[in-house]
Amino acid sequence: MSLPPFMLLRPRRLDEAVVRLADYGPEAMIVAGGTDVVPNLRAGLFSPRALVDIKGIGELGGIRFDPRSGLELGALTTLTAIAESSVVQEHYRVLAEAAGTVASPVLRNMGTLGGNLCLETRCLWYNQSTVWRKACGFCLKKDGTVCHVAPGGERCWAVWSGDTAAALMTLDAEIEIASPRGRRRMPLTEFYKNDGMDRIRLGRDEILSGVRVPARLAGYRGSYQKLRIRSAIDYPLAGVAVAMQLENGICRDVRLGLTAVNPAPLLVREVGELLRGQRFSPEAVEAAAHAVIRTGKPLKTSVSTPEYRRDMLRVFARRALTRLWSSNGGH
Amino acid sequence: MTAEPITLRVNGQHFEVTVPPNRLLLDVLREDLRLTGSKRGCDDSSCGCCTVLADGVPMLSCVMLAASYQDAEIATIEGVAENGRLHPLQEGFCVEGGAQCGFCTPGIILVAKALLERNPNPTRQEIAEALSGNLCRCTGYTQIYASVEHAIRKLQEAPVGSGKA
Known part of the structure; x- marks a missing residue:
């Protein structure tokens, strides 16, 4: 199936790219690796007048780590580069694990961090060809008036299905956003709206240009657990990211993030309150797992049942916390 | 447009x-x-x-x-073949029966080629992980891994470009 028509712009500098985006306004879309945008174009989900290909912008690449200032990742850094980075593996384990589970090796060679943080939301009723969507009835998010997942409501429940966002949230990451007005920074947790229709706080003339992870979280133990039907290629159906700091067996700090069950990746802040200052116990882990399944709200957005995805959240929370907390190495 | x-x-x-x-x-x-x-x-x-x-x-x-x-x-x-001579990976697919319908084979050979350039001696697990995004509906993958391993041995005996047959 061919793609709809569009103009292709290939700016070489970030300031030029944001001006191009401003020129075309809502009729422009950003493309980098293309692994999310191109299949969605093919499915008829978007019809932009201009596609702004940012791959050629050299200043958006690279991984830099400084023990004082932390980690800086350019938005065009590929998921392969993050997963294989010795700096990320050593200091920010949860991110290396999450990046290493995205899609398949070949897709990770193309897909970028910026793209993974700005993914389109996914739903059984949305990520389908025009023919499929027409035959089954268009949905609220595209061309229709009813959400087939929750027909009584007025919200779209398409699911946030990225892997790296939840991991980066457990690491207190900040994002940098460029626009014709300059640069601004925002905690990653504030970037997501938890609305399937309108997922991120990114203006039409803005580009997510980079990610910063603070130095004080370097060395946290980390684990990312992901549910999918096949162990490669598939998007997550549920995911749990944990970063934890231990001192003599006592949990000094812990953050737990969820993905692929709500319209946004979410931190379960209660887990930190429950576990900080404690020694490992199965009861403490169970209490945290309970908090996790109170936050995760899978609905019938995929062919897997919401019950199974919810159960797996509990399993993943237990598994990750136990693995990180009750052993010396953490892995 | x-x-x-x-x-x-x-x-x-x-x-x-x-x-x-x-x-x-x-x-x-x-x-x-x-x-x-x-x-x-x-x-x-x-x-x-x-x-x-x-x-x-x-x-x-x-x-x-x-x-x-x-x-x-x-x-x-x-x-991938040079001067009419098959690459050891292509030879491996012939010898070990790595291709049945052949539809996935070009993609798999290119992924395997990139893998061997980075890691000339991967384990079977590493081969499987590298190929995990390439679907094959015929072989069950065992012959594909054997084909790649054939190429690993051949390349160790005579690296491509060494002039040896």
């Missing part, structure tokens, strides 16, 4: 084609350049049949806009 001339470097050769900006690299390769080794499988970036190398890195040509890859050196399965 108007067609514009673009230049692509494929298997060491320059090609000039005039294509609209929404033209996928896979379509340019197959239809404009008649390099039909790269296959359209799922058309949904899930199967790996359309894999090509861009600057030595495996990528899916069904999600690559041709005009966006004018700066890259593209390699397809047609460029």
